[in-house]
Amino acid sequence: MATTTIPAGTKWWSGGKSPFNVSYGKVMMWYFLMSDSFTFGSLLIAYGATRFSENFWPDPNHVFNTFPFAGEANLPLAFVSLMTFILIFSSVTMVLAVHEGHKMNRKGVEKYMLLTILGGLAFLSCQAWEWTHLLTGHHIALLKDGTLGTMHTSIMQNPFGPALSHEEIVNALQVTPHDQLVTIAGTLEHTGGVAADLAKLSDQDLINQISSAGIHANQPGVVSFGGFFFGITGFHGFHVFSGVVINLVMYIKTRLGHFDERGHYEMIEKAGLYWHFVDLVWVFVFLFFYLV
Amino acid sequence: MSQHTISPEITYHSAPSENTKRIWKTFWILSVITLVELGIGLAIYNIHKEAQPNQALVHFFKGMVTILTLAKAYYIISVFMHLGDEIRNFILSIAVPMSLFVWFIISMIWEGDSWRNLKNTDAGSRPAKTEMVKPAAVQPGAPQ
Structure with missing residues (x-):
């Protein structure tokens, strides 16, 4: 694309031709993406302003440190880097599809569109796993009534506030009711207890077991963390989903030979612009939610 | 002339490039920048594990990943989205x-x-209480 030869001194604004030298459809796609970037920008900036207004913000390396099939292994940044590379790679296959489209090579466009769709689906699967993991995972945290309990991450709560000291944990355990003690003991690896067996133990035995295991517990984290995380990654995931649908439509239209009839593959370019935008937004989501 | 059927708004058509060298070069640039970012991310993680994290160093690293991200955004927009090829x-x-x-x-x-x-x-109405807050604990069962 880099070899446009435009005569020097071309008067773009003198009328008779478009001053942008870009087709109407592509200009409108660009302007849509520009407005969309302000939507994403506003969400991310609201997140940034809120984060700056808090004394303590959950550390992403503690929130996102798991990997599928790796159990409870502490692997910060691992899963999100997989997601990032999936999206970068699907961006490359998309731009290769556009390239094949320039050459009017239908088979090439079909191949790379299919790879791009697969990349998008892989990314969505990763996101589904991550959301499920956060919404169902349980960490030990100080509850509102001053007892210890387990907590998942949602838009209402998260267990990633400042860490409790050992004394604070011991004190909270003294006032924690039996069923919560059983639940906490059940999360410990080394007790290996079945819930029914644990329930038979006395409160003091459970407390001894829990405190000797050297557990870590946090205060509840800032409530808005979940809203921003699920809201922004959800909005981005919805863009990925619609991008996959658009790419699927483009793939079918390519197969049906619509673009060959039309004589150009510009629709692939427009779908490509949208897809690259999804990758572009992820670059910033990755930075602000996972890296810093 | 087939190119002219695309759109009447395009006065000067560009010839499609012959090879995909530029695309793959950009892919490698993006990958390397991402790997550097991950390295910095792990460095930040390790600094936070220290008893007295060096806040200035953390801010420096966070600024660096932000600049690297802007570089990635530039490459995606300019090369993948072909904005750099427009007038x-x-x-x-x-x-x-x-x-x-x-x-x-x-x-x-x-x-x-x-x-x-x-x-x-x-x-x-009162002076700021600069309370040093400890970082969140690592999950139970996680290697320290």
């Missing part, structure tokens, strides 16, 4: 509105910081 008029019609983000970001971050100061000092 100047069009590039500016995208880039100039985007510059609104500069003040947007500065003002809202400033606002957030001021909000924190107000909360910590009851709107200035």
Whole structure:
């Protein structure tokens, strides 16, 4: 694309031709993406302003440190880097599809569109796993009534506030009711207890077991963390989903030979612009939610 | 002439490039930048594990990943989205509105910081309590 030869001194604004030298459809796609970037920008900036207004913000390396099939292994940044590379790679296959489209090579466009769709689906699967993991995972945290309990991450709560000291944990355990003690003991690896067996133990035995295991517990984290995380990654995931649908439509239209009839593959370019935008937004989501 | 059927708005057509060298080069640039970012991310993680984390170093690293991310954004927009191949008029019609983000970001971050100061000092009625908060604990069962 880099070899446009435009005569020097071309008067773009003198009328008779478009001053942008870009087709109407592509200009409108660009302007849509520009407005969309302000939507994403506003969400991310609201997140940034809120984060700056808090004394303590959950550390992403503690929130996102798991990997599928790796159990409870502490692997910060691992899963999100997989997601990032999936999206970068699907961006490359998309731009290769556009390239094949320039050459009017239908088979090439079909191949790379299919790879791009697969990349998008892989990314969505990763996101589904991550959301499920956060919404169902349980960490030990100080509850509102001053007892210890387990907590998942949602838009209402998260267990990633400042860490409790050992004394604070011991004190909270003294006032924690039996069923919560059983639940906490059940999360410990080394007790290996079945819930029914644990329930038979006395409160003091459970407390001894829990405190000797050297557990870590946090205060509840800032409530808005979940809203921003699920809201922004959800909005981005919805863009990925619609991008996959658009790419699927483009793939079918390519197969049906619509673009060959039309004589150009510009629709692939427009779908490509949208897809690259999804990758572009992820670059910033990755930075602000996972890296810093 | 088949190219002219694309759109009457295009006065000067560009010849499609022959090879994909530039695309793959950009892919490698993006991958390497991402790997560097991950390295910095792990460095930040390890600094936070220390008893007295060096806050200045953390801020420096966070600034670095932000700059690297802007570089990635530039490559995606310029090469993958082909904006760099369009004429100047069009590039500016995208880039100039985007510059609104500069003040947007500065003002809202400033606002957030001021909000924190107000909360910590009851709107200035008492001195700021600079309480050192410990980082969140690592999950149970995780290697230290």
